[in-house]
Amino acid sequence: MPELPEVETIRRDLARVLPGLHVKRVVVRKPKLVQGSRANFTKAFKRARVVGVERRAKQLILLLSTGYAVLVHLKMTGQLVWKAKQGKLTVGGHPIAGVHDVPNKYTYVTAEFSNGSALYFNDVRQFGYWKAMPLAELEKHHAHLGPEPLTKDFTLAGLRAALVRRKRTSIKAALLDQTVVAGIGNIYADDSLFAARIKPAKKVSQLTQADVAILYSSIRKVLAKAVKARGTSFNSYRDGLGRKGTYWEQRLAYGRAGEPCPRCGTLFKKTVVAQRGTTYCPKCQK
DNA sequence: CGGAGTGTTAGTCG
DNA sequence: CCGACTAACACTCC
Numbered sequence: 001m002p003e004l005p006e007v008e009t010i011r012r013d014l015a016r017v018l019p020g021l022h023v024k025r026v027v028v029r030k031p032k033l034v035q036g037s038r039a040n041f042t043k044a045f046k047r048a049r050v051v052g053v054e055r056r057a058k059q060l061i062l063l064l065s066t067g068y069a070v071l072v073h074l075k076m077t078g079q080l081v082w083k084a085k086q087g088k089l090t091v092g093g094h095p096i097a098g099v100h101d102v103p104n105k106y107t108y109v110t111a112e113f114s115n116g117s118a119l120y121f122n123d124v125r126q127f128g129y130w131k132a133m134p135l136a137e138l139e140k141h142h143a144h145l146g147p148e149p150l151t152k153d154f155t156l157a158g159l160r161a162a163l164v165r166r167k168r169t170s171i172k173a174a175l176l177d178q179t180v181v182a183g184i185g186n187i188y189a190d191d192s193l194f195a196a197r198i199k200p201a202k203k204v205s206q207l208t209q210a211d212v213a214i215l216y217s218s219i220r221k222v223l224a225k226a227v228k229a230r231g232t233s234f235n236s237y238r239d240g241l242g243r244k245g246t247y248w249e250q251r252l253a254y255g256r257a258g259e260p261c262p263r264c265g266t267l268f269k270k271t272v273v274a275q276r277g278t279t280y281c282p283k284c285q286k
Numbered sequence: 287c288g289g290a291g292t293g294t295t296a297g298t299c300g
Numbered sequence: 301c302c303g304a305c306t307a308a309c310a311c312t313c314c
């Protein structure tokens with residue numbers, strides 16, 4: 001499900017409630033969703049206190065007082081729900097139709113805290129995972145990821161250099177490639193390309209210098225706007241404060257096939273690019 | 287009911 | 301190394 005703006009929203013919400021909490025125990029109902037060393041997983045949580053909640057690309061990182069980090073990847077349908085002892089939910093991730101409480105049949109990992117609250121990991125399709133590792137290994141684990149697009153690590157020169165390696169593929173495939181830039185998925189790829197007036201199927205080698213420059217600033221603008229909107233949430237998703245991400249209403253192209261382009265009035269078209277459903281304006285995206 | 291499609295990505299094969 | 305394709309899985313929609 002979630003791309004950078006959604007994961008960042010979840011991170012911010014969890015960062016307000018998790019730090020300082022003491023882990024009482026962690027229950028794993030579906031062992032295959034725990035990746036990596038099971039010994040590390042056990043050691044990570046043993047008498048642990050949560051120190052911080054961070055994010056890299058689309059992964060959340062729980063920093064623990066044991067010197068371990070636990071990565072949580074939500075993939076397509078993962079969801080993290082924090083629930084106070086007798087409290088409301090703080091939800092992050094793909095909403096599940098008709099399921100409004102935790103734990104439920106899709107809850108596969110639960111971290112219980114000594115104050116009676118708990119963090120629940122639900123995942124309908126079971127693609128997501130938790131993975132523990134010593135802090136020292138974090139950097140190595142992320143070595144293959146491109147720059148964070150909302151930081152100064154993401155530069156126009158860097159984007160140009162990254163695209164050199166991807167000349168023969170479509171620009172959409174390149175944006176979805178996490179080694180080029182980290183955190184973009186299907187929604188924000190389509191929206192960034194619409195903002196930059198570039199056709200998703202266009203070969204990277206066909207882009208001009210000016211195209212790449214506009215794309216660069218479009219990516220930053222689109223993602224920043226989405227983070228501000230607390231991301232995109234389908235259906236009836238609400239977070240613990242009763243709010244939902246509002247990017248869906250503001251989205252530019254994604255999911256708008258058949259609707260008129262706000263720039264030229266031509267109807268948005270849907271095709272497949274890089275094996276993913278792709279929406280674009282056939283007139284003003286070249 | 288069958289098949290396609292779904293906010294992801296690691297792995298495989300040519 | 302690059303690029304295209306597939307599998308991992310459950311559910312919804314047509």
